[in-house]
Amino acid sequence: MLHDRATRTFLDSGMLSRLAAVPLLARRPMVGGVSGRHTSPHRGASVEFAEYRKYVPGDDLRRLDWRVWGRTDRNYVKEYEADTNLRLCLVVDSSGSMNYGSTGTTRIEFARRIAGTLAFLACRQGDAVGISCVAESVVRHLPPRRNPAHLRLVLDALEEVRPQGASHLPQVLHEIAETVRQRALIVILSDLFMEPEALAGALGHLRFRRHDVALFHLLDPQEIRFDFRRPTRFLDMEGGSALFADPLDIQARYRQALEAWLDAIRGIVLEQGIDHHQVSLDDDCEKLLARFLVGRATGRGRR
Amino acid sequence: MTFLQPWLLLALPIVALPVIIHLVNQWRFQSVEWAAMRFLLAAKALSRGYSRLRQWLILALRMLAVAAAVFAVSRPLSRGWLASLGGDEAAAIVLLDRSPSMTQAAVAGGESKLATARRQVVSALETLGTKRVILIDSVTGSPLELASPRALAALPETEPTAAPADLPKMLQAACAQLRADTAAAGSIWICSDERVNDWKPADGAWPAIRAEIAAIPQGVRVNLLAATDPGEDNLAVRVTKATLEPRGKGWELLLDLALRRQRDQGPVRVPVTVELGGARSTIEIELAGTEAVLSRHAIPVDPAALASGDGEPSDLARASGWGRVTIPADVNPADNEAYFTFGKAPTRRTVIVAEDPRARDALELVVGIPPDKLLTAAVDVVAPAEAAGMALDEAALLLWQAPIPEGETLAIVERFVDRGGDVVFLPPESPNAASFAGVGWGAWSEHSPPLRPASWRSDEGWLAGTLTGAALPVGELEIRRVCAVTGPGTDLATLPEDLPLLRRAPRDRGAVAFLATTPSPRDSDLATNGIVLYCLLQRAIDDGLAAVGPARMADAGEFAGPGARETPLNEGWRQIAGPPSPSTESGFHAGVLASRGRLVAINRPPREDCSPVLAGDQVDALFQGLSWSRFEQQAGGLGSLVEEVWRPCLMALLLALAAEGLLSLPHRPMVVGARAAREAIP
Numbered sequence: 001m002l003h004d005r006a007t008r009t010f011l012d013s014g015m016l017s018r019l020a021a022v023p024l025l026a027r028r029p030m031v032g033g034v035s036g037r038h039t040s041p042h043r044g045a046s047v048e049f050a051e052y053r054k055y056v057p058g059d060d061l062r063r064l065d066w067r068v069w070g071r072t073d074r075n076y077v078k079e080y081e082a083d084t085n086l087r088l089c090l091v092v093d094s095s096g097s098m099n100y101g102s103t104g105t106t107r108i109e110f111a112r113r114i115a116g117t118l119a120f121l122a123c124r125q126g127d128a129v130g131i132s133c134v135a136e137s138v139v140r141h142l143p144p145r146r147n148p149a150h151l152r153l154v155l156d157a158l159e160e161v162r163p164q165g166a167s168h169l170p171q172v173l174h175e176i177a178e179t180v181r182q183r184a185l186i187v188i189l190s191d192l193f194m195e196p197e198a199l200a201g202a203l204g205h206l207r208f209r210r211h212d213v214a215l216f217h218l219l220d221p222q223e224i225r226f227d228f229r230r231p232t233r234f235l236d237m238e239g240g241s242a243l244f245a246d247p248l249d250i251q252a253r254y255r256q257a258l259e260a261w262l263d264a265i266r267g268i269v270l271e272q273g274i275d276h277h278q279v280s281l282d283d284d285c286e287k288l289l290a291r292f293l294v295g296r297a298t299g300r301g302r303r
Numbered sequence: 304m305t306f307l308q309p310w311l312l313l314a315l316p317i318v319a320l321p322v323i324i325h326l327v328n329q330w331r332f333q334s335v336e337w338a339a340m341r342f343l344l345a346a347k348a349l350s351r352g353y354s355r356l357r358q359w360l361i362l363a364l365r366m367l368a369v370a371a372a373v374f375a376v377s378r379p380l381s382r383g384w385l386a387s388l389g390g391d392e393a394a395a396i397v398l399l400d401r402s403p404s405m406t407q408a409a410v411a412g413g414e415s416k417l418a419t420a421r422r423q424v425v426s427a428l429e430t431l432g433t434k435r436v437i438l439i440d441s442v443t444g445s446p447l448e449l450a451s452p453r454a455l456a457a458l459p460e461t462e463p464t465a466a467p468a469d470l471p472k473m474l475q476a477a478c479a480q481l482r483a484d485t486a487a488a489g490s491i492w493i494c495s496d497e498r499v500n501d502w503k504p505a506d507g508a509w510p511a512i513r514a515e516i517a518a519i520p521q522g523v524r525v526n527l528l529a530a531t532d533p534g535e536d537n538l539a540v541r542v543t544k545a546t547l548e549p550r551g552k553g554w555e556l557l558l559d560l561a562l563r564r565q566r567d568q569g570p571v572r573v574p575v576t577v578e579l580g581g582a583r584s585t586i587e588i589e590l591a592g593t594e595a596v597l598s599r600h601a602i603p604v605d606p607a608a609l610a611s612g613d614g615e616p617s618d619l620a621r622a623s624g625w626g627r628v629t630i631p632a633d634v635n636p637a638d639n640e641a642y643f644t645f646g647k648a649p650t651r652r653t654v655i656v657a658e659d660p661r662a663r664d665a666l667e668l669v670v671g672i673p674p675d676k677l678l679t680a681a682v683d684v685v686a687p688a689e690a691a692g693m694a695l696d697e698a699a700l701l702l703w704q705a706p707i708p709e710g711e712t713l714a715i716v717e718r719f720v721d722r723g724g725d726v727v728f729l730p731p732e733s734p735n736a737a738s739f740a741g742v743g744w745g746a747w748s749e750h751s752p753p754l755r756p757a758s759w760r761s762d763e764g765w766l767a768g769t770l771t772g773a774a775l776p777v778g779e780l781e782i783r784r785v786c787a788v789t790g791p792g793t794d795l796a797t798l799p800e801d802l803p804l805l806r807r808a809p810r811d812r813g814a815v816a817f818l819a820t821t822p823s824p825r826d827s828d829l830a831t832n833g834i835v836l837y838c839l840l841q842r843a844i845d846d847g848l849a850a851v852g853p854a855r856m857a858d859a860g861e862f863a864g865p866g867a868r869e870t871p872l873n874e875g876w877r878q879i880a881g882p883p884s885p886s887t888e889s890g891f892h893a894g895v896l897a898s899r900g901r902l903v904a905i906n907r908p909p910r911e912d913c914s915p916v917l918a919g920d921q922v923d924a925l926f927q928g929l930s931w932s933r934f935e936q937q938a939g940g941l942g943s944l945v946e947e948v949w950r951p952c953l954m955a956l957l958l959a960l961a962a963e964g965l966l967s968l969p970h971r972p973m974v975v976g977a978r979a980a981r982e983a984i985p
Contacts, residue, residue: 097338107338193341223339231329234337243343244332249354253346261342 008155010112015286016120022293024121026086026185027275028212052076086127087144089180089211090115092158093190094133094140095167096237100191102222103282108163110218111189113285116158118187121293123151131157134172135165144184166238169194173202177209185212192217193238196264203272214275214292217265221280226254307378307432314373321365361966368959375952380430394435394484395428395452396477399461400468400495401441403637403859403893403907404914407496407534409937411632416530417463419936420494421456423528427492428452439476441468441501442860442891446480459885463637465893465907466860468501471508478515481523490524491516497529497922500914504921516929525931531916532937535566538590539638539912540575540630542904545645545856547604547623548677556604556645560597560628562590563912577602579626593913623647623853625880625895625902638912642880642895642904646854651680651844652697656690657704658731665822665830666702666729669837670844695719699847700840704729704821707737707744720813723850725843728817730786738790740808740815745787753781753827756804759796765816765842766795766805766835775835784826788817805839814846853901858908859891875899 055064055075065078092115098108119129123146130144131154140157142150169190176186186206192199192215206213228247235242247254262278269276275296279288306312337343405417414422428436429452436449440460447460455461470493477491495501516523544559562573570591577584579602588597604624623646630639653670657663663684673680685693687705690712695701701719703726708716716739720726726739734744759766759777768774777796788803795816796804808815822829822836829836849855878884881894889896896903917925922933 100336100338191338193339220338226342228333228335231332233332233334234340234343235334236340237336237338238340240340242334243340243347245343245347246329246354246358249358250343250346254342257342257345258339 008116008159010109010116010158011120011155012113012117012286015289016117018286019117019121019289019293020124022290022297023125024086024088024118024127024185024293025296026212027296028183028210051079053079086122087180087182087184088118088122088127088129089144089176089184089186090119090129090131090154091169091173091176091186091188091190092131092133092161093135093167093169093188094161094163095135095169096164096239097167097191097193098218099163100220100223100237101281102220105281106163107191107218107220107281108161110279110281110285111216112158112161114216114289115187115189116155117285117289119151119154119158123148129154132172132176133157133161134167134169135163136168138172138175144180163237167191167194170198170202174205177202177205177211180209180211183210183212185214187214187216189216189218191219192265196261196268199265200268200272203268203274207272207274212275213272214296215269215277217276217278219278219280221282224258224280226251226258306374307380309377311373311377315370318366318370318373320369321362325362357966361963364959364963364966368956368963371952371956371959375949375956379948379952394437394489395433396437396439396446396480396489396491397424397455398470398473398477398491398493398495399438399440400470400493400501401462401464401466402468402496402498402501403463403465403911404496404498404501404534404635405494405530406463406637407530407532407537407635409532409634411634413634415463416496416532416936417461417494420528420530421461423936424492424494425452425455428455437480439473439480441470441473442466442888444469444472444476446476459888462884464859464884464888464891465637465905465911466858466891467908467911468495470495470502471506471512474512475508475515478512478519481519481521482515489519489521490526493525493527495527495529497531497917498911498914499917500908500910502917502925504917504925509925513925513927513929523930525926525929527922527926527931527933528936529922529933530936533565533916534634535564536568537565537633537635537638538573538630539563539635540573540628540641541638541906541909541912542628542641542643542856543596545626545643546677547645547647550601550603554604556602556624556626558597558600558602558628558643560588560600562588562595562597562630564590564593565913567592573630576629577626578629579604580624623900623902625854625904627880637893637907640893641906642856642893644854644856644895644902644904646852646902648678649699649848649852650697651678651699651848652683652851653681653700653702653840653844654683654685654693654695654698655702655704656685656687656693657702657729658687659704659821659823661823661825661830662704662729662821665833665836666704666840668830669822669833669840670700670702672837674841691715695724697851698724699844699851700724701726702729702840703727704731706731706733706735707739709735709737713737713739720810720815723813723847725814725847726816727840727843728815729821730819734786740790740792740810742788742790742792742806742808742815742817744817745789747784747786749784750782753783754785754798754802755782756780756796757799759805764795764807765839769838775838776832777835780832780835781828782820782826785819788819792817813850814843816843854904855902856904856906857890859893859905861908876903881905 052065052068053076055077059077063077065076068074068076092111094108098111099106101107101109115131119131122129126146128144128146129151131140131142132138133140140161142154142157167190173188180186203213226247231244231246233242233244277288277292401417406415408415433452436452436455438447438449438455438458438460439445442464443460449455449458481489516525539562541561541563542558543561546557548555548557556579558577560575570589572587572589574585574587577586584602586597586600588595623644625642625644627640627642632639651673655663655666655670657666667682667684671680671682683693683698690708693715695715698719701716701724707728716726728739730744730747737743756777761768761774766775766777782798782804785798785802788806790808792806792808794803794806798804802819804819806817808817820827820829824830876889876896876898878889878894879897881892884892884894890905892905893907894905896905
């Protein structure tokens with residue numbers, strides 16, 4: 001399925017094999033084109049009983065429950081749950097700020113690792129995978145498809161994406177909400193350095209379209225600690241003007257602003273029911289994904 | 304503020320070091336690509352004002368700390384005006400006012416102004432490292448070089464006396480010393496309480512003193528340690544008169560007492576203890592206002608029980624004795640006691656040597672009438688030719704109206720004057736060329752209309768006003784013939800065209816005066832308008848009696864100072880009462896001196912009791928144009944005059960560092976990281 005595995009530096013075969021034991025499941029019913037392992041809002045032909053329904057002319061007589069007809073002299077049709085496949089849409093922020101990393105790993109590299117692993121897992125269980133790399137607009141877009149050849153295109157897109165420019169993620173999320181017509185699992189990987197109100201609107205739009213949204217909020221430890229000592233000239237990675245400051249003077253205010261912003265983000269994701277994961281770039285990626293997959297597996301069953 | 308190590312102040316530019324380090328630090332900034340700019344911008348906007356202020360405060364505190372360190376090692380002085388004089392080579396001349404008002408303390412029994420000033424000067428000079436210290440005290444008035452500043456506190460010449468000070472003369476002595484010793488720059492330290500009678504601001508010598516000080520080439524700094532607390536609670540007691548009068552078969556001592564205070568604080572009864580012959584009695588005097596006088600307080604006296612000046616039972620003929628009055632202790636112990644002597648008044652004996660019978664008769668009449676009925680007067684008339692055999696042993700006054708004596712007669716008169724007697728020369732009809740004490744007679748001149756005296760000394764001396772303040776009618780005299788007076792002297796009265804009428808010749812002891820006319824009706828109306836002549840001669844007799852009488856009361860300094868009639872050391876005077884004092888300073892300390900049956904009570908001068916303090920502008924005027932400083936001192940004050948103040952500098956350094964540390968403390972760490980980590984835990 002993955003012929004040039006050695007060239008994908010952001011994929012770890014060991015981690016892939018270990019995570020393969022846990023299925024990638026949606027928390028909401030998905031509408032797929034083929035049968036799969038994800039719940040569907042429609043009745044289907046699985047072995048899981050759903051309900052009895054009165055027979056109407058035209059129904060397949062093979063689905064008539066004869067035992068019920070024998071006991072009650074009424075015709076009922078036995079219905080079963082339908083299982084379908086999943087559309088996994090990966091939304092990777094590729095703005096300039098994604099190129100930051102103080103621990104030896106940049107934010108975009110961490111995002112590649114998560115996105116690549118999830119794409120591989122989804123493809124392996126027969127789900128469709130697509131990707132949207134977004135900065136000031138959609139830089140690269142691949143719609144979800146099921147075939148393994150498409151997975152290679154997705155991985156190529158991940159490998160080739162270069163962080164640059166400003167981030168207009170909310171606008172792009174609105175666009176994605178409109179273009180992905182059927183229910184899908186939308187995984188967003190971003191630093192979310194934007195106005196929380198704009199982000200709230202975009203996530204609400206996705207929820208309105210009944211998408212299952214997972215959000216990987218990638219932050220560098222240095223961005224949280226902000227423990228610079230010397231006077232520093234900060235160069236904006238998204239092309240804004242530089243700023244000179246003595247970190248010791250503004251450290252407290254910085255942390256205060258950061259905390260307020262994080263609180264706002266947490267409020268939004270809680271309100272919207274988003275599967276939110278705040279990730280530090282020095283976190284273990286495998287543990288993070290295992291926690292993600294297990295969390296989704298335990299939440300399965302709601303239709 | 305100046306410093307003992309002023310060259311270390313050259314390091315002051317390092318005060319700018321914190322600013323330079325700050326600028327270098329700013330210049331050595333690092334550039335970092337940063338993603339979370341939104342928080343930086345928010346933090347910068349939030350902390351702009353406070354951050355700038357804090358930064359400036361920290362820089363200022365660091366500079367203050369460095370400056371304080373530099374100041375501390377430069378050893379600043381609290382009153383360090385001696386930067387140019389404070390080295391080891393500087394000489395200090397200390398003028399010490401030892402007048403009785405300097406014994407005043409802030410509280411009764413406390414340290415006196417004099418002791419405080421002495422201690423502070425010693426401390427200051429030691430701090431400054433001054434090795435040459437020259438003392439000029441108000442008693443001797445002569446320079447005394449001390450081995451070290453500390454000797455100032457141990458010398459008997461720095462103890463208080465009852466004599467007033469003469470600051471102009473002390474300053475003149477200091478100037479003379481500085482002129483003679485031009486090797487080192489110097490400073491003059493004046494320790495005084497700025498009493499008007501000690502400073503004599505109207506003295507004509509002050510302009511000359513200012514000019515002298517300003518002209519000293521090496522430069523002189525005058526430092527005035529002024530203890531000007533007037534001591535308003537202070538009470539002073541004085542015996543103004545003590546007379547012995549017969550009462551029945553015995554004798555009675557009549558005392559005139561005076562109590563005085565600086566400020567009226569309501570009526571108060573003051574117990575005054577009179578100590579006489581070992582017996583004490585207390586009388587209460589009510590003091591209302593600032594002064595109370597008790598006149599003729601009678602105390603019966605048994606002459607046989609009295610001690611003479613030699614400490615032996617006095618004979619009835621002399622009937623002299625001494626006593627003491629005291630009041631309760633107050634802030635100034637020097638004026639809480641007064642000594643008095645008393646004795647039978649001696650005969651007012653005058654010897655007249657006159658060639659003109661009419662003048663002689665007038666003189667005989669004037670000196671033969673005593674001013675009090677209890678006094679007796681005697682006149683010995685001697686012809687000029689027999690003057691060589693005259694007896695002057697018991698005479699108080701010699702009137703000489705004859706050619707100025709020569710030869711053996713001159714020697715007799717000289718001895719009489721040296722003993723303390725007074726001589727008044729009147730012009731002979733034919734003056735000779737001889738002179739006495741450098742003064743002689745010139746030619747006669749007749750004046751018609753008669754001359755009237757143009758000016759005379761009415762403030763002091765023999766022609767002074769009466770006790771009621773009225774002036775003598777000297778100006779009403781008519782002088783028809785005047786004999787010129789040649790030679791130096793002080794004119795007590797002058798006629799028009801500066802003709803001397805009464806000239807006093809300069810003498811260390813005794814008094815020698817030349818009257819330019821005679822009481823003869825042909826020469827003047829001194830006889831017919833006799834008030835002036837009577838006062839003149841009776842006052843001369845009073846002065847002369849001081850050397851003859853068995854008991855007298857004198858002001859300290861007057862008895863033994865320059866120009867005094869007697870020298871205690873030479874005459875064998877010894878102290879029989881009063882606080883112990885050096886024999887070299889007899890006559891300057893309160894007490895009773897005795898010699899050969901004669902007694903002298905020494906007390907502070909009356910003007911010491913109520914002398915006001917100089918006003919600030921008066922002191923400014925006295926030192927106008929000079930480099931001087933004035934330091935107000937409090938008697939018993941524990942502070943030092945000059946002290947190193949590196950401790951406050953060190954304290955400022957520590958405070959600045961502590962404040963800088965507080966301002967530099969990082970703010971309370973936020974829990975951003977901890978919260979994120981907590982959320983990351985599954």
